Amino acid sequence: MHSNSIPITQPWSLAIEGFITHLKASGAPATTLRARREQLQHLARRAPADPWSLTADELLAYFADQTWQTETRRGRRSCFSMFWKWGKRVHGAKNIAKHLPKVKPAAPSPMPVPPPVYEAAMRRADQRTKLILRMAHDAGMRRGEIAVSASWDLVQDFVGWSLVVHGKGGKTRMVPLTPRLAFELLALGEGYFFEGAIDGHLSPRRISELAADVLDAPWTIHKLRHRFATDLLDAVGGDLLTVQEACGWAKADTARHYIPVPLDKIRQGIYRAREVEPLRAVEATA
Known part of the structure; x- marks a missing residue:
């Protein structure tokens, strides 16, 4: 049973x-x-x-x-x-x-979905699942936030469209949408974007299942949020507060769980700290 x-x-x-x-x-x-x-x-x-x-x-x-x-x-x-x-x-x-024993927080293990993995998933997905993936990848939304999003959450200003995202703990945030994502959401008409049997919309679990059907293991829809946060931090020149606001984190240090520090940046820092020129470092190991 x-x-x-x-x-x-x-x-x-x-x-x-x-x-x-x-x-x-x-x-x-x-x-x-x-x-x-x-x-x-x-x-x-x-x-x-x-x-x-x-x-x-x-x-x-x-x-x-x-x-x-x-x-x-x-x-x-x-x-x-x-x-x-x-x-x-x-x-x-x-x-x-x-x-019950206390459970220590997991060590940070950021795993942004690699672009080729995302592109392959998009090729496999149907239109509904493509939109789910895009909301995680282009707007950094959690599965539960995607599940409850609806037409009445769309807001237009003089620059473009944004979405009122209903996050953890009843907190909301405003996330600007790319023109393509805004167009696709507007085209769905009135109501929840992903209709289902639970209060009129799909459950967060079902959102995850649909994404898992097209993403290669071990990648998940949540790792698309890692990709969003990583790309956004780079695009805004390291402005962590902007990323925190866009992702809906209660604390800025949550970034450690989402955004890996690239090895090349660590290497550049070490070289600068020790006054090593990259070319000479390569020659020394040749």
Whole structure:
């Protein structure tokens, strides 16, 4: 039986919906509500007991059994921590999530999609998927931001078209669009750009799946954001604040996870620091 077909018990369903209602009352955006519900449902289908009788050891065993990437693991731990803190306040339950080990942030590993990989993916993609790839590559949008984008987010000024992007934590930012991307989005007409069954639009997961179908492994739609950030930083002469605003980063040092430092720049810096002329350096190794 597929794991998603395993029924969720009533105690779990009631607990999850109660927690989601709490988050909604606090002003959490729809993307956060959907993510938290999916994270808890994943646990609910695999947990050996109902939420308020589950033990710390059982939760730890579930946590250890998953093959998540580091940032996914950090996100799940955060979700479970919030859920059981809420359960302690509302239901008097023990906060078993506090026994989960802390997960260190992943080391920066920027991987901008190489241009030939992007071009090959565009040749394979249908029109819908091409537009999805272009929104990540040309506007630096996350999969969740692409999923909820709609015609009413398009804004025109005296220079061109921009898009109101609905980012993490309910934050929005304005991203200028290339003329070609603006034309393609305008041609879609009224409504969500990618219609689907979830609140009228495709889910972020489906956006990723469509991109993965045409991108060579190990490249992903998120790595197209790495490409966007890397190219933009070079185009604006190293102005990191501009890149931060365009990408919707809360902190500028997030750039370390997106933008690699080219080896040739490191080499040039070392040569300048040690007063070495490039030609002489080559001759010395010949």
